Every structure is written in structure tokens, then in C-alpha cells.
Amino acid sequence: MSAAPLTYTPLDPSGFEELAAARPDVVIPIEQTPAWIGFERALGRTPLGIWAYRDAAGTLVATASFVHVTRRFRESVVVINGPVWFAERTPAAERLLMDTVREQFREHPAVDPLYVRMQVATPQAPATGPIEHGWYEREIVVDLTPGEAELLRSFRPNARNSIRRAQRNGVEVKHIPREEWKEVFATQLFPIMQETAARDGFQAFDSSYYETLLTVLGDHLRLLVAYRDGTALSWLITTEYRGYSVYYFAGSTLEARSTFAPYLLLWEAFRVLKAAGNTACGLTGIASENYPGLANVTTFKRNFSKNVVVVPTTYDIPLDPVRYTAVASILAARRKAPAAARAAARRATGLARRVGRGRGAVGASRHS
Incomplete structure (x- = not known):
């Protein structure tokens, strides 16, 4: 029944x-x-x-x-x-x-x-499916309930050392006033997001997306920026709702990495989120079967907690299964086509090189 x-x-x-x-x-x-x-x-x-x-x-x-x-x-x-x-x-x-x-x-x-x-x-x-994956499947969650000293001790030695190095390198974390969020993001921080996306191989949203987020959801957000000698090196946006916070968006320059700015920035975020009454902070996605490209951020995030949380995978529920199967097949073929074209181009290039080398050898024998 x-x-x-x-x-x-x-x-x-x-x-x-x-x-x-x-x-x-x-x-x-x-x-x-x-x-x-x-x-x-x-x-x-x-x-x-x-x-x-x-x-x-x-x-x-x-x-x-x-x-x-x-x-x-x-x-x-x-x-x-x-x-x-x-x-x-x-x-x-x-x-x-x-x-x-x-x-x-x-x-x-x-x-x-x-x-x-x-x-x-x-x-x-x-x-079934999905036609494409829409959300990460594993994340690191940091418990913010311990005292600050205990929380800091819970990090891996690499994180604690990197926080101290950032301080010695003159990195300073600033809490950007809400009335300045939109201008600061557009002029100082979006270029860093573009650099981050190009370096790490992902597609960033347009600046207007982040500016809209900051404008509409401002009651639930914080914007922190790490500076050195007045230049923005790294930034993050956190969300908060009912005592649960999330390290939602972030960007960093190459100089930020060499000065360890992201470590100090995230530590300051934990401190302010904890002081505001949040009991945990999700660090968003880490590498999983469907998201192997998150391996780089996984290494960074694991420095702050061993607590890996499994997030249910995103699936599709077809309302018209026959049409869904047909559309899924078309889209899968379209995604495979560029890869197939690149493979064909590589094969053609290899063939041309082999033929070229063969012709060169024949020519040499004729003129010897």
C-alpha cells in the first residue's frame, strides 16, 4: 500500500x-x-x-x-x-x-x-541525470563554538603559520562599510575576481551579479578585504542566517598567495562571525567525483577543519521522461562535439607533422 x-x-x-x-x-x-x-x-x-x-x-x-x-x-x-x-x-x-x-x-x-x-x-x-550538475557534493564545515584560542589550535600547523606570516608581511584586514560595498567591489575587487577565474579556470559572474548580491542581501552579508600597503590583495563575502554562516565568494591575487593574505583574511572572518553569534561556517565545495576541479581549493580549506560534510547530489526529476531523454541526448552530444573536434584537430595536426617529416626526408635524398 x-x-x-x-x-x-x-x-x-x-x-x-x-x-x-x-x-x-x-x-x-x-x-x-x-x-x-x-x-x-x-x-x-x-x-x-x-x-x-x-x-x-x-x-x-x-x-x-x-x-x-x-x-x-x-x-x-x-x-x-x-x-x-x-x-x-x-x-x-x-x-x-x-x-x-x-x-x-x-x-x-x-x-x-x-x-x-x-x-x-x-x-x-x-x-535521474542530471543534465548538468548544479551544486557541490562535499564541503568543509568549521565549528565556531570553541573559544578563539582553541579554534586557532584546531587548525593545521600550516594555517597557523600562514596567519602569522601574513601578519609579519604587513597584511591588514579591513571590514568594508556597507555603504561602500558596491563601489569598492566594482573598482577594487572585481578585477581580482577576474584574475582568480582566469588563473583557476572557472567562469566568474559579471560584476553586476556580485553588486546585486551585496545590495539586496546586505542584511545577511559581510565583506572583508586584505590589504598590503593600501592595495587590495584578497577579499571574501560571507553569508549569515540563523547562526549558520558561509564563506560564499572570494578572490585573491598572486601577491596574496605569496604574502599568505587569504589565511589571515579567513581567520578574521571566523573571529567576526563567531562574535556575531554564528556557531558554524561552511567553506563551500571541495573536490568530489563530479567536481574534481575543486582540488586546489580543497587543499586550502582542509587547513581549517577535518569536518567534511556530504551534501546530497543534485538530480533532475523529469516531468516528460521521453522528451527529457531526447533533450539530454542532444545536449550531451553538443558537449562532446567540441571535445571530439579538438581531438580530431590534434589527430590532423599529428598527421600533417608526420607527412611533413616524411616529405623532408624524401627531398633530402633527392638532393644528396
Whole structure:
């Protein structure tokens, strides 16, 4: 006998805050809050609200905030860093929630998505894919509850030594006043983000994205910058919600690395976040099976804690499985095509070189 379906109802900001306040032990990612909805709207995206899911007895099971995303070949609904679970997250409970969400958006009057994307702890039908991965799967979380001296001792010796080296090198960490965030980021910090992205091989957002984040979510953010002789070397943005903080964005120059500025910067962030009442700080993604490219940041982050937390992997829930399979195949072929073209070019180049070497040898024999 199958379990009774979940009911789902929208939550306005006051309803969400009331629900969250009644469950202070549940960690709610900032991406799953009304504040983040305002940020999505400011970016020009279309939030579809936060929904509460309850079982037949009326017990709250989970909440999820959805964003409507339209891209070439497909329309989707995405739960960013969620859903948030208030009941036990069993495989059966996850299956029931996925089935409910699938029916919810099949019947939605305003959107016609190909799939719903969300985190799933136990891979099972109807979850599949995903067409592309959307969130990291492992992260380092630093416990901020010990005293400062104990917290510092918990770091690896390399981190403690690097903090002292940064201080000796004349690195100074400044807390940028909120009214200066946008200007400082645009003029001093975004060029550092561009340098970081080029060096580490990832695609940064436009400056307007970070400036919008700082403007809309300012009540939940801090902006710290490491300077040396008046020049910005490294910066970070942290988020805070209900006593849980996240090292969200950061950038550094090559000089920052040689002066160990990022270590002092993060240590100062821990100190201020702890003083503000936060009990933990997530350092975001580290290397995993689907994200091997995070190996470099993993080495840095492991200096501050051994506490590795597994984050449920993002999967797709197709609303039209046949069409989803067709679109996924097209997109996979498109992604493979550039790689295949590069491989063909390498083969052609190698052939041309071999032919060229062969012709050179023949010519030499003729003129000898």
C-alpha cells in the first residue's frame, strides 16, 4: 500500500519565518529563504515561491523554494541548495516528496518545465541525470563554538603559520562599510575576481551579479578585504542566517598567495562571525567525483577543519521522461562535439607533422 500523497501550500515571508522560528535546530540555507527570492528577482529571474509539504497527519516534512529557469532547448524549475528537511529524510520520504513535486509542476498553470532539479540523498526513480550538475557534493564545515584560542589550535600547523606570516608581511584586514560595498567591489575587487577565474579556470559572474548580491542581501552579508600597503590583495563575502554562516565568494591575487593574505583574511572572518553569534561556517565545495576541479581549493580549506560534510547530489526529476531523454541526448552530444573536434584537430595536426617529416626526408635524398 503506497503512502498518502503530501499536501503542498505556499508560504509568505511571515509564514516562513514563523515556521522556521518553531524549529531553531534545522539549518536552513540562505538560498531557501525569502531574502534569496528578492535577490533572484533583482537578477531578473522568476521565483515561484517557497512551498511547505506536509503528510496526511499535517506534520511538516519539508520546504522548498523554486526558481523558474529558461535556457536553450529547455525550461526547468530549480531548487537551489534544497529542499530543507524538517522530518526524517528516509528514502521513502524522499520518493514521496519527488512524486509530489512532479505532480505539482505538471499541473502548474504558469510554467511548463521539462524537469525539476533538486538535491536527492538516495538516488532512485523518478530522479535521474542530471543534465548538468548544479551544486557541490562535499564541503568543509568549521565549528565556531570553541573559544578563539582553541579554534586557532584546531587548525593545521600550516594555517597557523600562514596567519602569522601574513601578519609579519604587513597584511591588514579591513571590514568594508556597507555603504561602500558596491563601489569598492566594482573598482577594487572585481578585477581580482577576474584574475582568480582566469588563473583557476572557472567562469566568474559579471560584476553586476556580485553588486546585486551585496545590495539586496546586505542584511545577511559581510565583506572583508586584505590589504598590503593600501592595495587590495584578497577579499571574501560571507553569508549569515540563523547562526549558520558561509564563506560564499572570494578572490585573491598572486601577491596574496605569496604574502599568505587569504589565511589571515579567513581567520578574521571566523573571529567576526563567531562574535556575531554564528556557531558554524561552511567553506563551500571541495573536490568530489563530479567536481574534481575543486582540488586546489580543497587543499586550502582542509587547513581549517577535518569536518567534511556530504551534501546530497543534485538530480533532475523529469516531468516528460521521453522528451527529457531526447533533450539530454542532444545536449550531451553538443558537449562532446567540441571535445571530439579538438581531438580530431590534434589527430590532423599529428598527421600533417608526420607527412611533413616524411616529405623532408624524401627531398633530402633527392638532393644528396
